[in-house]
Amino acid sequence: MPDTAPAEAVATASPTAEPVLSVRNLSVSFPGRRGVLKALDDISFDLAPGEILGMVGESGAGKSMTGLAVQRLLEPPGHISGGEVHLLGARIDQLPESQMERLRGKQIGAIFQDPLTSLNPLFTVGHQIAETIRVHLGASRREAMDQARDLLRRVGIPSPDERVNHYPHQFSGGMRQRVVIALALAAQPRLIIADEPTTALDVSIQAQIMSLLRRLCDETGVAMLLVTHDMGVIAQTADRIAVMYAGRLIELAPVQEVLRQPRHPYTRGLIGAIPALRKRVPRLTQIDGSMPRLDAIPPGCAFNPRCPDAGPRCRVDRPELTATPTGIVACWMNAGGVT
Amino acid sequence: MLAFLIKRIGSAILVMLAVAFLAFLIFAVAGDPVEMMVNEQATQADRDALRERLGLDQPFLVQYFTFVINAAQGEFGISYQTQRDVMSLIASRLPATLELVFIASMLSLIVGIPLGVITAIHRGKWFSEGLQFLSIFGVSLPSFVIAILLILVFSVWLGWAPGFGRGETVALGWWTTGLLTPSGRNAIILPAIALALYEITLVMRIVRAEMLEVLRSDFVKFARARGVPRRIIHYRHALRNCLMPVATLTAMNFGTLIAFALVTETVFQWPGMGLLFIQAVLNLDFPIMAAYLVIISAIFVTLNTLVDIIYAVIDPRLRQEKV
Structure with missing residues (x-):
């Protein structure tokens, strides 16, 4: 049985009582020829209404995997091998596919990385938005198209009456991502999973899209899991940060606290790697080495070979998540020392 | 341009x-x-x-x-x-061939597209792999063998449809059509199937390949993430993106079918251009x-x-x- 201590620690780190999304001890496995790979290992977190939880980490750390697991869109043979996912208090990780299909789009909106390829090139954006509305809310064609226009207006697309009949290729990248956001909002979901929503966009557009997302969360109370490798985006938008490393959650705390005082050495490395605009730093810090492959995770703390502060204990025992004054962290320095 | x-x-x-x-x-x-x-x-x-x-x-x-x-x-x-004008001879035979080829083309689309979608969606299941295997016969069996088998089974044994001729025809100006009489419609069934079989397997294979490609695309994943039912994803979003190459194939192969019709027409004694040509050779x-x-x-x-x-x-x- 998994230790319940980290789950309790998460609950204390969560600001409100009734979470939109509650993930408990979630594990995702990929059975392969050379044994089972654990892509996610015992992840727990909560998401409150209107909250944006930023999830950061390197490629392969399990950020996107977390989002896909919640939506149950894992590519086979990947599957949830442990833990629970609760949406609005109801357990959803064991629902049959037919019921899950009804939740997707309705309760859980999605935003993908590349707006260029997320939209079907052969249908107008209005058609695609109206389709989502009709599938989930059972509106008539005309009502759905009216709502599609309203949605386009809400996500800041100029002259939506005209634009609703345009095809995806007639929009710029930033405008297209706004269409994708309109699609995510179409059925008034309670949770949005945004997987690298600004990575494919110009920097100047990124800020616009992020402030749009922030505004929508504040207005509608929709909670958002914001998956990104971009610390800057998270610092600007998120309420809390979850740091992932090698399929494990290693730190979770409010953004300001993490930026001010990162507790995990890996988080510290990530923040040190953000270029500051006002200060002139002689050299950005970098984290030596690279994240271990999932079939070669070292014993003890997964980060220990790259950690500047690692002690003998880090190479033997795996640190559990323990409470800090503001959040949780999985590091022996927070749990009695590294020796 | x-x-x-x-x-x-x-x-x-x-x-x-x-x-x-x-x-x-x-x-x-x-x-x-x-x-x-x-x-x-x-x-x-x-x-x-x-x-x-x-x-x-x-x-x-x-x-x-x-x-x-x-x-x-x-x-x-x-x-x-026959000492008759060649052009008017051919013109009198043209409608029979074009009708046969047209019906065969339609048949290949109506049967081939759903088969392609089904084998793509259910990749790896026994019936999908079975169809894929059977389609090898469709491509490799000579069309006269198929034609003779069809006549043997459906005309001689079962007596469901005539195995030769075009049935009664109706003249619409210079065009004679068999599609307006019951006997003409019956008569076109077997030759159209014989002619279409190769094309059906081609359409099925190209749709399958395109579908597998499209089903991996982001917009299909995104459609799933916004809760669009699978049926709509498969038959509307994905299939529509596969139709361009199918349309090309069908248009390009219309000529091939006319040429292939020569064999089919001979076996079924279908009074089209191909039969005229074979008789001319003899x-x-x-x-x-x-x-x-x-x-x-x-x-x-x-x-x-x-x-x-x-x-x-x-x-x-x-x-x-x-x-």
Whole structure:
């Protein structure tokens, strides 16, 4: 049985009582020829209404995997091998596919990385938005198209009456991502999973899209899991940060606290790697080495070979998540020392 | 665009000239037509008169140009066998062939597209792999074998549909159609299936390959993430993105089907151009053979040129590269 201590620690780190999304001890496995790979290992977190939880980490750390697991869109043979996912208090990780299909789009909106390829090139954006509305809310064609226009207006697309009949290729990248956001909002979901929503966009557009997302969360109370490798985006938008490393959650705390005082050495490395605009730093810090492959995770703390502060204990025992004054962290320095 | 048009149409004309030359060669290499047309009691004067009437006393190149100019006007001379105008003979047979090919094309789309979608969606399941395996037979079995099997099973054993002829026909101006009478509709079933089988497997395989490609795309994943039901994802979002190559294949293969129809028509005694051609071969009726070759090639070349031009209209990049 998994230790319940980290789950309790998460609950204390969560600001409100009734979470939109509650993930408990979630594990995702990929059975392969050379044994089972654990892509996610015992992840727990909560998401409150209107909250944006930023999830950061390197490629392969399990950020996107977390989002896909919640939506149950894992590519086979990947599957949830442990833990629970609760949406609005109801357990959803064991629902049959037919019921899950009804939740997707309705309760859980999605935003993908590349707006260029997320939209079907052969249908107008209005058609695609109206389709989502009709599938989930059972509106008539005309009502759905009216709502599609309203949605386009809400996500800041100029002259939506005209634009609703345009095809995806007639929009710029930033405008297209706004269409994708309109699609995510179409059925008034309670949770949005945004997987690298600004990575494919110009920097100047990124800020616009992020402030749009922030505004929508504040207005509608929709909670958002914001998956990104971009610390800057998270610092600007998120309420809390979850740091992932090698399929494990290693730190979770409010953004300001993490930026001010990162507790995990890996988080510290990530923040040190953000270029500051006002200060002139002689050299950005970098984290030596690279994240271990999932079939070669070292014993003890997964980060220990790259950690500047690692002690003998880090190479033997795996640190559990323990409470800090503001959040949780999985590091022996927070749990009695590294020796 | 104009330069592209001129180039495409120019090369189409060149191809047609080459085909006309080959068709014309039939006359040159196949012996003396005069000997075949006259009876044994004809005098030398009779033979010379006929030779002159047919223009066979002219030099080779002059004869070729006369042939090309006449062919361009639809003049292919007179059938040796029936002494009737070749062009009107072929025109009377054209509707039967075109109807057969049209029905076979429709059949290949109506059956091939759903099969392709199903085998793509259920990849790895036994019936999907089974269909995929069966389709190898569709591609590799000669169409006359299929035709004979169909006649044996459905016409001889079961008696469901006639195994030969076209049934009753109705004349609409110069076009005769069998599609308006019950016996005509019955008669077209078996030959259309025999002709379509190869095309069905082609359509199925191309749809399957395209579907597998499209199902991996982001917009399909995104459609799933916004809760669009699978059925709609498969048959609306994914399938629609597969149809472009299918349309091309169908248009391009229309000519191939007309050529293939030759075998099917022979087995089913379907009174189309192909049967006319086979009978002409048996009777050494050269004008009909030459006319058939030229007309079939013209259909082929026209379809190919049209597809090329339509592509260039759709995709400006093609225009650039080819000019």
